[in-house]
Amino acid sequence: MLFALTTQELMERPDLWEAVHRLRYKIFVEEMGWTDLKRPDGFEIDQFDHDEAVHQLVIRGGELAGYQRMLPTTRPHLLTEVLVDLYEGTPPSGPRVWELTRYAVAPGYRDGKRGVSTVGTELIAGFVEWGLKRDVNQVIIEFEPMWVLRALQLHFLATPLGYQRTYGSQQVVATLLTFNEHTLDVVRSRRNHHAPVLARGTPDMLGMRQAS
Amino acid sequence: MSQFDRTLEYMDQLQHADTAAAVCETLLGVTSHFGLTALMAGTVPQPGTPRGQQKDHVLLCDWPVEWLERYVSRNYVDHDPVVSHMKDLQAPFQWREASRAIRVDRDSGEVMGDASEFKLRDGLAFPLVTLEGQIVMVSLGGEAVQLSGAEFGLVSLVSTYAIGRAMQLHTQAVNTIDHIELTPRERECLKWAAVGKSEWEISQILGISEHTSEKHLLNAKSKLGAVNRVQAVAEAIRRGYIS
Numbered sequence: 001m002l003f004a005l006t007t008q009e010l011m012e013r014p015d016l017w018e019a020v021h022r023l024r025y026k027i028f029v030e031e032m033g034w035t036d037l038k039r040p041d042g043f044e045i046d047q048f049d050h051d052e053a054v055h056q057l058v059i060r061g062g063e064l065a066g067y068q069r070m071l072p073t074t075r076p077h078l079l080t081e082v083l084v085d086l087y088e089g090t091p092p093s094g095p096r097v098w099e100l101t102r103y104a105v106a107p108g109y110r111d112g113k114r115g116v117s118t119v120g121t122e123l124i125a126g127f128v129e130w131g132l133k134r135d136v137n138q139v140i141i142e143f144e145p146m147w148v149l150r151a152l153q154l155h156f157l158a159t160p161l162g163y164q165r166t167y168g169s170q171q172v173v174a175t176l177l178t179f180n181e182h183t184l185d186v187v188r189s190r191r192n193h194h195a196p197v198l199a200r201g202t203p204d205m206l207g208m209r210q211a212s
Numbered sequence: 213m214s215q216f217d218r219t220l221e222y223m224d225q226l227q228h229a230d231t232a233a234a235v236c237e238t239l240l241g242v243t244s245h246f247g248l249t250a251l252m253a254g255t256v257p258q259p260g261t262p263r264g265q266q267k268d269h270v271l272l273c274d275w276p277v278e279w280l281e282r283y284v285s286r287n288y289v290d291h292d293p294v295v296s297h298m299k300d301l302q303a304p305f306q307w308r309e310a311s312r313a314i315r316v317d318r319d320s321g322e323v324m325g326d327a328s329e330f331k332l333r334d335g336l337a338f339p340l341v342t343l344e345g346q347i348v349m350v351s352l353g354g355e356a357v358q359l360s361g362a363e364f365g366l367v368s369l370v371s372t373y374a375i376g377r378a379m380q381l382h383t384q385a386v387n388t389i390d391h392i393e394l395t396p397r398e399r400e401c402l403k404w405a406a407v408g409k410s411e412w413e414i415s416q417i418l419g420i421s422e423h424t425s426e427k428h429l430l431n432a433k434s435k436l437g438a439v440n441r442v443q444a445v446a447e448a449i450r451r452g453y454i455s
Contacts, residue, residue: 088216115345145372146340152376153343153383159223162216164365173369190343 001199002066002126003057010055015206019064020055021045027104033168048078048101053194056130058122059203065109066119068127071099073140079161079174083142086174088161092138097176100127100138118151121191128184129198142174151177155186222370226377235381236274239374241440243367246359250275250332251267253375256339256347271378272346279332282438338368340375350375394453398432403454406445 010017013132022045028034028044037044049072058066073093078101079086103123110119116124131137140161141147151158157178164173188194214326222242229235240251254270273280282288335353342348350371394402397418404414415425429441436451438444448454 040361071425113345114341114347116343121343147367148369148372149340149348149376149379150343152373153379155380157227158376159220160369163219163362164369171365 001059001203002122002128002130003059003199003201004070004126004130005055005057005202006143007049007051007053007055009202011154013202016064018043018059019206020057020067021163023064023067023104023106024102026107028102032170034079049106050075054098054130056121056123056126056141058126059206060109060119062204062207063108064206066105066123068103069101070127070130070139071101073097073099077140079140079142080169083172083174085162085165086142086172090115090138091174092176096136097138097140098131098136101142103141103143109172118191121187122197125184125187125193128179128187129196131179132181132184133198137180138176138178140174140176142172145171145173148173148175151175154190155183195211219366219370225375226370226373229377230381232272232378232381235374235378236272239272239371240274243352246353246363246367247354247357248335248359248367249354250335251350251352252280253350253371253378255342256349271375271382272350276332309444336364336367338371340372342379348375348379353397390399392435392451392453394432394435394448395428398428398435399448399453402432402445402448405429405441406449406454 005013005016011208012019024044025039025042029037037046039045048069052072052075054070056068056070057064072095073080073091074095077099079091079099105117105119105123109117109119128138131139147162148158148160159176159178161174161176164171166172222238225238226235231237236251240249243249243251251272252270252275253272257269283292331354334351334357335351336357336359337349337351340350341350350368352367352371397420400418401414404417409417411426411429413420414429415422418425430446432448433439433441433444435446436447438447447453
């Protein structure tokens with residue numbers, strides 16, 4: 001199940017807040033080596049964890065298994081403030097365009113393969129469902145070029161926003177992905193799972209396995 | 213028009229290409245500016261894949277035909293330094309780096325030497341990983357390859373869109389053809405099942421054992437992706453295998 005929470009809702013749940021910022025630290029600072037984000041407390045937090053950000057959490061068996069953060073493009077976001085060399089011209093913005101950042105699958109949920117895990121595809125199904133519900137049909141993502149291929153496999157319409165750059169050992173390209181109901185169908189068929197993934201409300205306390 | 217607008221135009225052309233050949237042509241239209249005139253892209257066969265199946269892995273190909281024939285018939289895929297280098301690496305690289313990076317044994321030296329004979333002196337290659345975790349390799353080559361770091365990025369990005377489009381077209385084709393082939397016996401058994409005959413009755417009509425008629429029906433059922441005999445019959449009629 002995927003839960004979409006505002007920053008306010010996330011802060012009201014210290015267990016979730018901690019899990020989110022720790023997972024982000026583990027993946028982006030420790031694994032990917034984004035040392036600018038290093039902090040002694042082991043939480044990764046930046047200026048975009050503001051009150052309009054939407055945090056999407058995949059919970060499996062009472063644990064945080066996956067995470068991504070959606071930012072509105074109607075105010076400064078990662079592409080316009082930090083990753084400015086990734087776009088040419090004027091980047092798209094508006095109420096129907098959001099930026100997807102900090103896509104992360106917890107180490108125990110990667111299925112041990114090179115491909116995208118079920119938590120990974122749940123995050124994808126999740127943002128598409130979430131977007132279609134609130135009339136959002138485009139997301140900006142800064143990702144490795146192989147994700148362009150994967151996005152096309154899932155029938156997103158992909159448009160590069162600039163040239164790909166090398167950051168450390170990583171290649172990154174800013175891409176605009178456009179989606180509709182058909183994209184959601186394709187994502188669901190690829191997952192062999194047609195039920196909606198977006199849950200209402202907030203998850204149970206972490207560490208509590210639901211009976212059933 | 214800015215260089216980037218031109219790039220976007222290529223992407224747009226790729227997204228509207230209806231055949232693998234059109235995808236190839238568009239991509240080579242971009243890369244030939246940098247001396248990359250030959251293209252091969254496909255999923256990487258497991259070492260030891262029978263020669264007959266190697267060509268099924270190809271998604272895009274505009275490569276000297278004789279070179280491809282020789283490549284397959286001599287099983288070069290298992291010795292190609294570009295292929296082995298690519299499996300270890302997740303980033304684009306130039307062919308000459310690959311032959312430098314690994315100790316070139318007799319077999320891989322032969323592959324590279326043969327490639328030059330076909331006017332493929334240098335090129336670039338890069339691996340991509342699909343949703344399913346399959347490695348897709350894109351290789352572009354030519355006689356006089358000349359490109360800057362930025363152009364390298366442009367070429368790999370356009371290639372990524374090209375291979376993405378090729379995969380979309382490939383999936384569509386597979387879905388249309390469906391790859392179902394029923395044997396004449398399976399078809400016959402289904403035809404009798406469609407008029408309400410039991411396995412025993414079918415075996416009597418066709419002069420085969422009851423066990424055999426049951427087996428034919430089971431095979432037909434699984435080929436048609438049906439959960440039971442009724443669905444198998446319905447599916448066979450819908451697809452026009454029986455009337």
